[in-house]
Amino acid sequence: MAYPDGVLRRGEHVLAHRRPHWRMLVVPALVPPVAVFLAALLAGLAGGIAEGSTRTAVRLALVLLAVLAVVWLAVLPLVRWRCTHLVVTDRRLLVREGVLTRESVDVAGATITGVRTRSSGVERLLGAGTLIVSTAGTEEPWEFSGLGDVERLASLVEGVADDRGGLELAAGRWGVWSGDEPDDEPDDEPDDELEPDELEPDELEPDDEPEDAVEAPVRVSRWRRRRRAARTSR
Numbered sequence: 001m002a003y004p005d006g007v008l009r010r011g012e013h014v015l016a017h018r019r020p021h022w023r024m025l026v027v028p029a030l031v032p033p034v035a036v037f038l039a040a041l042l043a044g045l046a047g048g049i050a051e052g053s054t055r056t057a058v059r060l061a062l063v064l065l066a067v068l069a070v071v072w073l074a075v076l077p078l079v080r081w082r083c084t085h086l087v088v089t090d091r092r093l094l095v096r097e098g099v100l101t102r103e104s105v106d107v108a109g110a111t112i113t114g115v116r117t118r119s120s121g122v123e124r125l126l127g128a129g130t131l132i133v134s135t136a137g138t139e140e141p142w143e144f145s146g147l148g149d150v151e152r153l154a155s156l157v158e159g160v161a162d163d164r165g166g167l168e169l170a171a172g173r174w175g176v177w178s179g180d181e182p183d184d185e186p187d188d189e190p191d192d193e194l195e196p197d198e199l200e201p202d203e204l205e206p207d208d209e210p211e212d213a214v215e216a217p218v219r220v221s222r223w224r225r226r227r228r229a230a231r232t233s234r
Helices: 022-048 053-082 121-126 150-164 166-174 216-231
Strands: 014-018 085-089 092-097 103-108 112-118 128-135 142-148
Touching (some): 022 053, 022 142, 142 150
Antiparallel strands (some): 085 092, 092 103
8 A cells, every 4th residue: 555545544634745846857867868868978988999709898887887887876865755755644654764764753742842943045946845744842953955835844743733733832831820910900919009008908808819829821922922933933
């Protein structure tokens, strides 16, 4: 069964299936004609060698070098490109690469805490870039370079992380609150300029002012900043 159908779980759906950007195939596509041209040119120059086994050996060596160059610089990169996959499902991010020795990466959406992209000037012109995915429990993020339509991929991965609770996990580092308090909520603290005898009797009760009432607005604002940064980190 073709990848990734063979590794999908029951009810799991593929949102995007990508291979590296086509620019990875530019050099492999140019290698065969260049190798043939150089081999023919050098074989023609070898015609000046005296007839015999030496001239035949030189021409055979040129043909062998041309074949090796085509295999090493054209065929192998094409096979590696064909065997490299990046799959975004509605539950996770899957990456698979390698020809003889294959390496697979499975990143659950519930562990994705941040998504962003990086593109150079040339990559922006070609519509390519690097997808950077931060996950819970790892210090260094995953980087997947040479991807086409990287902005859309980042949006899909971020949507999966949001649906699976990964972005909420990132926000939880700043403190999770059951509900957001409005920014224009009136301050219940007494004015410091008022004298104690000018306050109402109820305001003098210590139970009406919890100990963490002063800290709550600060922590809520940090939570909002973190959530807003996570949702716009592309």
